[in-house]
Amino acid sequence: MGSRIESEKDIRQKYVWGRIVDTQVKSQNSSHGMYTNKLTETDNGYFWLPGGSNRKQQEAQNAEVWQTLSELPKLTGSELYVSLDREYSQKELNAKFSGLRVEPRWFAVRSGQEWAGIDSYAVTDEEGKAAPAEPEDYLNISVANPIGGDSSVGLDYIPVQGETNEEYLKYHFLSWKTGMIEALKRISQSPEVAESVSAIDFASAAEEVEKNGAKVYGVVVTGRSEELAKLQDEPWMQGAIVRLGDSVLDTRQFDPYIVN
Template sequence: MSDEKKGFEEEDYQNYLKESLNEVSGVHPYSEKSQTEIVTIGKNMARRTNIMISLAILLLIVPIMTLSTYMYYAIGGKAEHLIDVVTKTIYVTEPNMGLEKLRLEDEIGFFSMNIKFDVFKRIGKEDYKAGNYEIDFLLDQPSFPKKDMLLDRPLPEFPSEETEAMVHPDARIPFIESDQWDILKKIPDGTVAEVYVSLNKVMKPEELKNSLPKDMELRWLAVDTGMDAAQVDKDGVPITPLGYPAQYDPTIWSPFRTDDGSNEEVFLDIISLLSKNEVVAEKVARAKSLSLESRLAYIKKHGIKVYGAVITGPKEELRKLQDVKDIRAMKVGEVKLWNWE
């Protein structure tokens, strides 16, 4: 073998040994800068992979959560049931107030529902927008309503003994009655108004209707529920009056548009419904205690008798209420331009 060939073989062998030693000793054939770049590239690839996996999981979760929410509110008519409780609470806890259920807006979110609706008052012969409500539900738990009221003389947001507009015969009148009659007298002629009247005694609805002058409209009746004299529940928390519209309501969305029953029967059905959903009803109502179960039991035992009412009509006619012996006190509500024809 030639010396030149033998030299090449020894050189190859030496190179092979160096590579083997480098592998064994952990010495990398790359420079420190190259190693840093390789590690950085690996980290970036791992980060991108994690992001893509997370996005894929989220893209799967979002439609699953959305579908689950729609199923929750759809199965058994949960959304419609909650809306029904909210709207009926307005009718029986807010004197002379109703709403257009067909114009109610609802929106489903992640395990939540938002509803918005306008409320109206009948002053004279026309319905006027009284304000709007917005309520958020987390599953079936409502938030306190966000309200934007447009009334000149709104009822207080949180009722108390000192702010009631209709008062039980056994309770103290919290305002000066003569001042309210003076206000009614000083309202300009050619206007219509809404007034809250308190009675000298509890009576049947028909008795009250028959005692009123003719050219006015009885709008809402405050029902004696056994707690209205004290105006608080057993724990001392202020309650709100319970009542119902006195007139047949022809609007198709109203629960008091009934052809086969009286408003009294509808009222009892609503109170029974709300007593099973009192958490929702108490959030919607101005008073944060309704005590519906005990008040419903009292009404069923003693029958429907009323101690107050909301009446609307021309100012000149409403003045005649001062001569009605069954009326103990009156408080002026909203006033509008003439619309009685």
């Protein structure tokens, strides 16, 4: 319904050995936006920035994710949230999926607003004494407000330019950073839109991206579950933290990914 999703009822059924053994129907009568204020509400967050001293603890949970992906039935599509070992340019990271039967769908960009809304964060030592966190300590907690976009965001938000072939190539194929900056600026100009997307300072985020570049630290990848499981063998995935998102029945044909 426009930019909103209307929910009337929530129906859950338990299916055991070919029989429905339990059905629960709950009235919703509520509506919600297409965007959520907290993308990392579940699973203790989907993304971590590179450099944290506790990354090895998070990486230890990767094994369960890879095992689950390998065990899911055929025709199951899943989404994988990957916290990268370092920051990449979008173009550089996008190229790493070339030829694979998976697709990068969303790139988390370093914005300087990763922990916006966290008023206080304390670190407790072995003796139980709490002290205010230092900047490097924040690298050990999941990103509270990840922002980013898909690989076409540069096409959607590029400034209006002439239609010469040179300008077309420049702005339509090399403008992902420019598009990200423009998107953040436009959101910041509409407070009601900004509030519905995330509780961050979009103007400051645009300045950060413009100053330091559209550095990508996380990516959401979709595809057949068994194909996603193969990413474990990719050399550039070493040191990454992976978390599993939704898994659904999906009969689409996943062709090898082509870099635009």
